[in-house]
Amino acid sequence: AAGVIQSPRHLIKEKRETATLKCYPIPRHDTVYWYQQGPGQDPQFLISFYEKMQSDKGSIPDRFSAQQFSDYHSELNMSSLELGDSALYFCASSAPTGLYEQYFGPGTRLTVT
């Protein structure tokens, strides 16, 4: 079965640079969620989109922005990167019906040097 796809899988950036992470949800899933997992931490919710509109917002810094496109893929844009942004970034998707469980992608490991 198709899963959530994230690209790139690994990304190394320098401080003050920008980064764009991409997420392709499971086909027919209309909701996308972004999470940030720091070393030894549990995943922290950043932002979510339902039908291309922002549906919920968590602890996302103002330096980050995201959007969902007409094909339901989503991009997380991160600017003025800081060392503390180094983390594993997960994208998850959920279906329009059912139990609303979220299926996670493999994550993008961002390292800021």
Add this chain to the structure above:
Amino acid sequence: AQTVTQSQPEMSVQEAETVTLSCTYDTSESDYYLFWYKQPPSRQMILVIRQEAYKQQNATENRFSVNFQKAAKSFSLKISDSQLGDAAMYFCAYRTFNNDMRFGAGTRLTVKP
């Protein structure tokens, strides 16, 4: 705000034996969903089991079962016939109908051969 507490940072079990991981949560909602996710060393987040709060019957998925006590706001995971592949970080998670997922701090499970 909803909070999820996993009071066992680490647990250990002998192969083929049974282990129970604890989870409690705090909420004022009456309708919500609970999940257990597994995160092996690959860091992939894998859905293990789900429970709808309105269902009294405890969910079961093969060797995995839950003990859901709504009044006590408790949601423990029982792993029977533990296998070496069960070794991972286990996260308990809570979400309401249309909201993001809140995770506990995780329990690291070690399976001894």
